[in-house]
Amino acid sequence: MPRATENCATPWDAIVSHDTYTGGVPWKLFARMREQGAPCRVAEPDGAGFWALTRHEQVFSASTTPSLFSCARGIRLEELAEEELEARRTMMEYDGAEHARLRRLVGAGFSRRSIAGYEAAVRSLASEVLDRALEMREFDFVPAVSRELPIRMLCRILGVPEADAGDLVEWGDALISNADPEFSMAVIDQEDTEAFRLLPFRSPAARSVFEYGRAIRRERLRRPEDDVLSAMLATDAGPRPLTELEFLNFFLLLIVAGNETTRHTITLGLLALLEHPEAFRMLAGDPDDRDLFSSATEEILRWTSVTMHFRRTLTRDVDFHGARMREGDKAVLWYIAANRDGAVFPDPDRFDLRRAPNPHLAFGAGRHVCLGAWLARLEVRVTMEELFRRVRRIDLTGPPDRLRSNFIHGVKHLPVRLEPR
Secondary structure, three states, X not given: OOOOOOOOOOHHHHXXXXXXXXXXXXXXHHHHHHHOOOOEEEOOOOOOOEEEEOOHHHHHHHHOOOOOEEOOOOOOOOOOOHHHHHHHOOHHHOOOHHHHHHHHHHHHHHOXXXXXXXXXXXXXXXXXXXXXXXXXXXXXHHHHHHOHHHHHHHHHHHOOOHHHHHHHHHHHHHHHOOOOOOOOOOOOOOOOOHHHOOOHHHOOHHHXXXXXXXXXXXXXXXXXXXXXXXXXXXXXXXXXXXXXXXXXXXXXXXXXXXXXXXXXXXXXXXXXXXXXXXXXXXXXXXXXXXXXHHHHHHHHHHHHOOEOEEEEEEOOOEEEOOEEEOOOOEEEEEHHHHOOOOOOOOOOOOOOOOOOOOOOOOOOOHHHOXXXXXXXXXXXXXXXXXXHHHEEEEEEOOOOEEOOOOOEOOEEEOEEEEEEO
């Protein structure tokens, strides 16, 4: 088995730069990293470096072995002092019983069965959004369509006023897109963000989310309703009630994860279809083929892989797939690279709407598999079904404007022209 080297003087460190992704995902670089066999050692300009796991087998193994690959030191590349980690901790930074406790608080509301009950509501909302967009014929698809649906649906599930969706999505942009000057109030690698080190994503936008969350918490404690947030705060929801900080961090996580990733999946999914005319024609030819659109949704998820990576920390020394990893080392699970692994996906660079099987890792794996996976699948599928019921042709009227981020694979603007059926 090939051995990883400690030599960081390689081009691997390009995957760390936020600027790399403004020109698109470095697919060829990730392919060369997979060809190494063992995980590659990657340098960081302001860090100790990390092991990059780019093969499907490696990422799946690490995702399902939390006793070895722990979330407890954080899930981002950033190194956090203990004070910072405790101030920002969510269920994603727990491995065992505490993770299970927090996940159970909202798990029922995001189960496959519960989400299936929202299909009519998602379809109605998608129809409303698309009908309004079609009146314009030529527009930016992101603010007009893909940015609208997920946040408005999330508001309904959480039980917050839909009128507040604009503020919530703006705050979410500032948080998760903290490396992009268009969205960030303090660009993470270009400005001094020390004053915000105790806030999620090291972003001042977290203060606005927390202020909003405190008001929601007070209202739900006083007058519970039949929604996810009330379930989180119920006195019998777990062995102990959520503290205010736990609730605020959890609320912020739901706002970001439940909106931003699906928005980019829908946008990049459309872009993929426009770049592959035969796939576009397939969907346009039969917009009522539920099986085809379900299969297409899975391929869109594999192809786009919006959450590009999460970090883990080694709990002990180990020889992992040829890399001698040490306790305390960072390992970064590159889902976006694993989802193009030819050992698992035949002809992985082909956009195949009928790909089967399709064991992609767009939602991760193991205990930390994405809580909102079924909601994301539903929103992507229904949006595509309703879109193709309404249009016969879509043209790009300008290049996609890509997000500056090494974490989220996203497109900020997608100018299009639609021709209705």
